[in-house]
Amino acid sequence: MKKLVIRGGKPLNGEITINGAKNSTVALIPAAIIADSPVVLEGVPDIQDVHSLLEILADFNVKTEFKNNTLMIDPTDMVSIPMPTGRIQSLRASYYFMGATLSKFGEGVIGLPGGCFLGPRPIDQHIKAFRSLGATVEDEFGVITLSTPNGLEGSRIYMDVVSVGATINAILASVRAKGKTIIENAAREPEIIDVVTLLNKMGANIRGAGTSVIRIEGVDEMHGTNHTIIPDRIEAGTYITAAVAMGENVRVTNVIYEHIESYIAKLDEMGAMMTIGEDSIDIKKSENLNMVNIKTLPYPGFATDLQQPFTPLLLKAHGEGTIMDTIYPQRVKHIPELNRMGANIKVDGDIIRISGPSKLQGAPVRASDLRAGACLVIAALIADGETVITGVSNILRGYTDIVGKLKAIGADIEMIEDDTVEE
Structure with a gap:
C-alpha cells in the first residue's frame, strides 16, 4: 500500500507542465x-x-x-x-x-x-x-x-x-x-x-x-x-489552485485558458494574483483572499471535477461561502477529512457551507476518490505539520507523477510503501 507524506507550509516556486487530458x-x-x-x-x-x-x-x-x-x-x-x-x-x-x-x-x-x-x-x-x-x-x-x-x-x-x-x-x-x-x-x-x-x-x-x-x-x-491530445484542464486547475494557495512565483504551462475560464473567474473574484499568457498562467503570492460561492455546472460552467481541489483554497479565504455541486451533489467525502485537519465545513443537504479562514493542521487522512485525493494534497501543502494520505491509488488514476511535479516546485512530499493492508 502506498502513502503520501506531506510536510506543509512550504512556499512553491518554479514551473509545472500540464499533461494531456x-x-x-x-x-x-x-x-x-x-x-x-x-x-x-x-x-x-x-x-x-x-x-x-x-x-x-x-x-x-x-x-x-x-x-x-x-x-x-x-x-x-x-x-x-x-x-x-x-x-x-x-x-x-x-x-x-x-x-x-x-x-x-x-x-x-x-x-x-x-x-x-x-x-x-x-x-x-x-x-x-x-x-x-x-x-x-x-x-x-x-x-x-x-x-x-x-x-x-x-x-x-x-x-x-x-x-x-x-x-x-x-x-x-x-x-x-x-x-x-x-x-x-x-x-x-x-x-x-x-x-x-x-x-x-x-x-x-x-x-x-x-x-x-x-x-x-x-x-x-x-x-x-x-x-x-488537448491539455488536461482539471490537472491545470488543480496545480493552479495549489499555486494560489502556497505559491510565490509559479508558472503553469500547456494550458488552454478558454477551457478553464469559469474557474479562473472565481480565482479573480477571490483576489488571486495571476497573469494569463498564451498557453501559460503565472501565479504570484496571493494574500487576503476573499470568500466566494461556487456552483458547478456543465461546461462552460465551473467543472464538478474542480470542486474538490478548489475547496482547500476557500479555507484560506475570509468570510462565509457555499459550494453547490449540481452535477454530483454527493461529492462530499473530502469534507470530513478536511474537518479532521481543522477546517470548519458543514454539509447541509446539497450545500457545502464553509467558514474561513481555517488554520489547517497535518493529520492522517484518506483519499476516497480521485479529486478528493487532489483536494487533500492541496490541503496538506497548506497545513502546518505532517499529513499522511492513504488511498493513494485513487490519486494515481488521474495525475501523472504528482510527487515529482510538486517536489520540483518546492513541496516537501514523498510517496512511501507501507506494509499494512489497505481496507
Whole structure:
C-alpha cells in the first residue's frame, strides 16, 4: 500500500507542465479501435487509467506501444469478444467500449465498470442512444449485451440530461450508422471536441462538436491517423489552485485558458494574483483572499471535477461561502477529512457551507476518490505539520507523477510503501 507524506507550509516556486487530458484520453483510446489501421495518440498521460485501458485492448487482440507519452494503437487484428467481467469493470470510462464495439462489430458484451463512486451515474442515456440507432440492448445485472439485428441506422437522439459520457458514446455508435444522426442537448466539453477531431481525422463526418447540436453523416470506413491530445484542464486547475494557495512565483504551462475560464473567474473574484499568457498562467503570492460561492455546472460552467481541489483554497479565504455541486451533489467525502485537519465545513443537504479562514493542521487522512485525493494534497501543502494520505491509488488514476511535479516546485512530499493492508 502506498502513502503520501506531506510536510506543509512550504512556499512553491518554479514551473509545472500540464499533461494531456485524462477525460479525453479515456475516450480517445476506445474511439481509436473503430479504425482499420494504426492510430497514434500524442500527449497521453502516464496514469493508471491508461494502463487499465491498454490491458483491455490486449484482451481484444489490439496491439499497442506506449512510450514517452506517445501511444500507438493497432486495431488491424482486433476480434469481437464478450467482456462481461474482469479488467473492463476496473474503470468507469470503459463504457466507451459499448459505442466503439457497436460501431465496429455491430455487437458487444460489456460489464459495467466502477471508477470513483460519486453517487448514481446511470447509463440510461447511453442505452437510449444505442436503441435510437436500432441496436438491441439487454442489461442483466450490470452486463450490457449489444446487438444490431438490422445494422445501425442514423436517428435523432435527444439527451434528457447533458451527459459527456452519453454524448461521446452516441457519437461513437453513430459514426458508421447508415444515414444522418442528430444529437440534441449534447454536452459541449472540450474533451468532446477532442474526440470528434480524432474521429474526423479517421474519416468520420461530424459537425457541431462544442455546440448543443451535433450532426453526423455515417461513413463506411475509418482509417488510422495521428492526433495530439488537448491539455488536461482539471490537472491545470488543480496545480493552479495549489499555486494560489502556497505559491510565490509559479508558472503553469500547456494550458488552454478558454477551457478553464469559469474557474479562473472565481480565482479573480477571490483576489488571486495571476497573469494569463498564451498557453501559460503565472501565479504570484496571493494574500487576503476573499470568500466566494461556487456552483458547478456543465461546461462552460465551473467543472464538478474542480470542486474538490478548489475547496482547500476557500479555507484560506475570509468570510462565509457555499459550494453547490449540481452535477454530483454527493461529492462530499473530502469534507470530513478536511474537518479532521481543522477546517470548519458543514454539509447541509446539497450545500457545502464553509467558514474561513481555517488554520489547517497535518493529520492522517484518506483519499476516497480521485479529486478528493487532489483536494487533500492541496490541503496538506497548506497545513502546518505532517499529513499522511492513504488511498493513494485513487490519486494515481488521474495525475501523472504528482510527487515529482510538486517536489520540483518546492513541496516537501514523498510517496512511501507501507506494509499494512489497505481496507
